[in-house]
Amino acid sequence: MKTEKPFLKIALMGQPNVGKSTVFNMLTGLNQHVGNWPGKTVEFKEGTVRLDETPIQLVDLPGTYSLTANSEEERIARDFIINEQPDLVIVIVNAASLERNLYLIAELLVLDVPIVMGLNMMDVADQQGFSIDVELLQTALGFPVVPIVATKNQGLKTLVETAKNLAQHPTCFSPHRPEIPPEKKQVYDKIYSLIEKKADIDHLTGWVAIKLLEGDREVLERVQQSAPEIWPKLRDILINNEDAILAIIQSRYAWIERMVRIALVRHKPGKIVLTDRLDRVATHPFWGIVVLIAVFGLVFLLTYRVATPIVNWMQLHLMIPAGDFMVDALKNAPEWFSGLIVDGLIGGAGSVLTFLPILVLFFAILGILEDVGYLARAAFVMDRFMHLMGLHGRSFLSMFIGFGCNVPAVMGTRIIEDRRARLLTILLIPLVPCTARIAVVAFLAPAFFGNSAALITWLLVIINLATLMVLGILARKFVFKGEQTPFIMEIPLYHFPNLKTIGLYVWHNTYAFIKKAGRLIVIFSVIVWAFSWFPNGDLQNSYLANFGRWLAPLGSLLGLYDWRLILALLTSFIAKENTIATLGILFGIQEGSQVLSMRIASTINPAGAFAFLLVQMLFIPCVATVAAIKQETSSWKYTLINVILLLVISLLAGVGAYQVLRLLNIGMA
Amino acid sequence: MTGNFLPLSHLVKGDKGIVHHLNGGRAINDRLLVMGFTKGAEISVMQNPGFGPVIVYVRDTRIALGRGEANKVIVEKLLT
Numbered sequence: 014m015k016t017e018k019p020f021l022k023i024a025l026m027g028q029p030n031v032g033k034s035t036v037f038n039m040l041t042g043l044n045q046h047v048g049n050w051p052g053k054t055v056e057f058k059e060g061t062v063r064l065d066e067t068p069i070q071l072v073d074l075p076g077t078y079s080l081t082a083n084s085e086e087e088r089i090a091r092d093f094i095i096n097e098q099p100d101l102v103i104v105i106v107n108a109a110s111l112e113r114n115l116y117l118i119a120e121l122l123v124l125d126v127p128i129v130m131g132l133n134m135m136d137v138a139d140q141q142g143f144s145i146d147v148e149l150l151q152t153a154l155g156f157p158v159v160p161i162v163a164t165k166n167q168g169l170k171t172l173v174e175t176a177k178n179l180a181q182h183p184t185c186f187s188p189h190r191p192e193i194p195p196e197k198k199q200v201y202d203k204i205y206s207l208i209e210k211k212a213d214i215d216h217l218t219g220w221v222a223i224k225l226l227e228g229d230r231e232v233l234e235r236v237q238q239s240a241p242e243i244w245p246k247l248r249d250i251l252i253n254n255e256d257a258i259l260a261i262i263q264s265r266y267a268w269i270e271r272m273v274r275i276a277l278v279r280h281k282p283g284k285i286v287l288t289d290r291l292d293r294v295a296t297h298p299f300w301g302i303v304v305l306i307a308v309f310g311l312v313f314l315l316t317y318r319v320a321t322p323i324v325n326w327m328q329l330h331l332m333i334p335a336g337d338f339m340v341d342a343l344k345n346a347p348e349w350f351s352g353l354i355v356d357g358l359i360g361g362a363g364s365v366l367t368f369l370p371i372l373v374l375f376f377a378i379l380g381i382l383e384d385v386g387y388l389a390r391a392a393f394v395m396d397r398f399m400h401l402m403g404l405h406g407r408s409f410l411s412m413f414i415g416f417g418c419n420v421p422a423v424m425g426t427r428i429i430e431d432r433r434a435r436l437l438t439i440l441l442i443p444l445v446p447c448t449a450r451i452a453v454v455a456f457l458a459p460a461f462f463g464n465s466a467a468l469i470t471w472l473l474v475i476i477n478l479a480t481l482m483v484l485g486i487l488a489r490k491f492v493f494k495g496e497q498t499p500f501i502m503e504i505p506l507y508h509f510p511n512l513k514t515i516g517l518y519v520w521h522n523t524y525a526f527i528k529k530a531g532r533l534i535v536i537f538s539v540i541v542w543a544f545s546w547f548p549n550g551d552l553q554n555s556y557l558a559n560f561g562r563w564l565a566p567l568g569s570l571l572g573l574y575d576w577r578l579i580l581a582l583l584t585s586f587i588a589k590e591n592t593i594a595t596l597g598i599l600f601g602i603q604e605g606s607q608v609l610s611m612r613i614a615s616t617i618n619p620a621g622a623f624a625f626l627l628v629q630m631l632f633i634p635c636v637a638t639v640a641a642i643k644q645e646t647s648s649w650k651y652t653l654i655n656v657i658l659l660l661v662i663s664l665l666a667g668v669g670a671y672q673v674l675r676l677l678n679i680g681m682a
Numbered sequence: 683m684t685g686n687f688l689p690l691s692h693l694v695k696g697d698k699g700i701v702h703h704l705n706g707g708r709a710i711n712d713r714l715l716v717m718g719f720t721k722g723a724e725i726s727v728m729q730n731p732g733f734g735p736v737i738v739y740v741r742d743t744r745i746a747l748g749r750g751e752a753n754k755v756i757v758e759k760l761l762t
Contacts, residue, residue, distance in 0.1 A: 397734030500748030
């Protein structure tokens with residue numbers, strides 16, 4: 014039977030680290046659409062492939078090891094196969110770890126969807142001392158296996174042609190499926206006859222029966238709801254077979270061993286493979302940390318040497334001229350209007366723009382480190398430290414990026430699989446002092462504290478990190494309770510980065526930032542500008558200034574008897590470095606000059622100055638970070654909680670520090 | 683070769699073992715099984731500093747396990 018359809022829907026699947034995204038990028042190029050799965054934080058990618066008159070809609074499913082419902086990715090992948098019923102699934106397999114990779118296929122075969130395997134990284138398998146007979150493997154499995162080298166675009170055309178051919182003739186698909194383990198066959202049959210035509214996914218009775226036997230929570234709930242009349246009987250059967258999952262997974266691996274027995278030959282590699290030689294250093298308990306610090310040192314060096322000069326250049330040659338031009342063009346317009354355009358709109362757009370060089374650089378480095386395989390090592394090395402907060406090594410990577418800038422740090426939490434761990438990491442990132450905050454401290458501390466400036470700066474950073482740790486441990490204990498996801502992570506083989514993959518990674522992430530976070534930043538900036546301008550057109554008498562004055566009693570608890578300092582804190586919401594600019598305006602002295610910091614220092618005693626800098630360091634994240642948090646958590650509620658929490662923490666810390674210093678009579682002169 | 687059952691975390695770099703059973707809760711066991719830690723699978727230890735996570739080689743893959751997880755894999759140590 015030949016079915017002619019206007020287009021074919023093909024899903025791309027694979028375990029992590031098999032080169033699946035390279036395959037997807039090679040096949041679709043820029044002809045792809047990237048978004049999020051509805052209501053989820055997991056990335057959704059689809060694209061179109063055209064071989065002939067029948068276009069193929071290719072959907073890139075998240076990388077998963079299995080089809081249990083353990084993670085959001087796995088749920089998305091299996092829900093797609095069950096609900097969307099694609100015409101075929103292309104499974105990309107890493108030839109260098111064939112056995113483990115076949116596990117996903119063993120699960121997929123129960124779902125009754127045609128499969129074609131793309132056997133990637135044959136060259137790597139070769140280096141590892143494995144040789145695979147593709148013909149034999151294909152015969153054993155009973156469905157097409159196409160060898161490919163994704164990075165070199167080899168075999169991909171054949172892969173798609175094979176897939177298309179099978180998708181149009183689905184009846185030709187007759188694979189050798191893994192059997193139900195003999196000791197569980199009787200129970201399986203009982204469950205099968207019990208749920209037959211009862212459960213609402215009746216075309217998948219076999220799959221549902223197996224998942225029930227495995228104790229899959231989602232399927233259990235679904236059956237319980239759709240067929241309550243069989244539930245008591247079913248429950249009794251399942252309670253007596255709680256160990257079934259062991260037998261089922263065991264039998265899948267037994268099937269895999271049979272499949273590869275003839276096709277895969279392992280030669281003993283003559284010398285130790287490169288990956289293991291590099292890992293002697295990279296995963297060493299001591300040298301691994303040295304390597305990690307060196308890598309991140311390099312990242313920051315690049316930021317300062319490459320991104321910062323570009324940002325400064327853009328400020329000088331783009332933003333300032335654009336502002337001047339608009340001032341000139343709008344000289345006949347009402348003053349508030351030109352203020353709105355120049356300070357609000359261009360100012361806001363400017364801060365979006367100035368983030369770009371930093372973001373592009375960070376994403377490029379992150380993309381390279383991930384693609385090469387180093388990120389997994391870094392996560393391994395840091396894991397033991399992060400355990401204190403109930404987090405894994407991967408959270409550390411995002412946090413460390415936060416020292417440069419919190420925005421890419423928040424966006425970088427995408428590498429954390431577990432949603433709870435991801436939310437906690439996002440909550441903690443704003444406590445990592447970014448370069449902008451350090452810059453403010455570096456500018457003011459010498460005037461406030463003289464020779465002790467470096468010591469105080471160091472102390473402030475330590476307080477930030479200690480707060481982060483304490484908050485992390487508390488949140489773990491009281492909010493993000495429950496079982497920690499196990500730390501089981503594949504350490505991939507090192508390989509050369511693929512430029513196209515990294516290029517697209519940088520492009521998609523930067524684009525997402527401009528599109529989503531960028532709009533929020535501009536809106537926020539305009540709003541904050543309006544409060545700092547109206548009703549009289551100057552900052553000194555604006556609503557924001559009045560608010561600052563209204564907060565003066567609170568300020569006195571902090572040792573800030575001058576409302577201008579409070580106002581400076583408030584404007585740091587737009588961008589952390591605004592603290593200095595605002596003080597410059599309020600004290601009527603051009604920013605950056607030494608005179609300014611001395612003048613400010615004369616209005617405040619050292620204890621108050623310390624409290625001021627402490628609040629500044631712990632204060633609510635900047636607008637761009639808030640926007641990034643909103644984008645990544647897809648929740649206003651969560652974003653708001655985050656902001657309020659940091660507001661409370663920073664003020665409490667400031668008040669606490671000042672009152673303690675006052676009692677001890679330190680720095681009150 | 684009986685009575686030589688140990689948690690995987692007790693093996694040192696270079697040691698080999700055969701998985702005997704898993705001793706963890708449901709969530710950990712399921713994930714370990716999926717990654718190939720099934721009964722009879724051969725494991726070699728690539729990295730075990732004595733604290734923190736370990737790296738093992740199983741089914742042609744290097745896998746990092748948290749110390750807690752490595753404690754849950756009971757292996758029969760192979761004498762080499």
